[in-house]
Amino acid sequence: MTLWIVMLVLVLLPPLVMLAVGCGYLVRPPKYISRLWGYRTAMAKRSRETWRFAQRFFGRICCWVSPAVLAASAVGMALFFGRGVLAVVLFGCGLLAAQGLIFCSLIIPTEVALRRVYNSSGRIR
Numbered sequence: 001m002t003l004w005i006v007m008l009v010l011v012l013l014p015p016l017v018m019l020a021v022g023c024g025y026l027v028r029p030p031k032y033i034s035r036l037w038g039y040r041t042a043m044a045k046r047s048r049e050t051w052r053f054a055q056r057f058f059g060r061i062c063c064w065v066s067p068a069v070l071a072a073s074a075v076g077m078a079l080f081f082g083r084g085v086l087a088v089v090l091f092g093c094g095l096l097a098a099q100g101l102i103f104c105s106l107i108i109p110t111e112v113a114l115r116r117v118y119n120s121s122g123r124i125r
Helices: 002-027 048-079 085-105 107-117
Strands: none
Touching: 002 048, 002 085, 048 085, 048 107, 085 107
């Protein structure tokens, strides 16, 4: 029971963090191009316009995807309530890996949108 609760907390933490980050980028995105904070890819750092666009777009995607991942993870972990230690740990680790892949894949639509709206020098098309 204790292991299941620990795994539940560990599995729900990444979607909650991404939801907070996404909503934070929508409400107060980083104003200046930074090496430490924000959605930092080469295309996003081309100009201040691309930086602002990337922060808001990525925040919007995180706010859409994170609740779905959170709900799916909670339901998945609920299905493994009362199972053996190995089953809970393996399923929890699998969920964490899937979450990592999902959140890393959010880079793709953001980069596509940046390239659709801005040219290679960071100016609007």
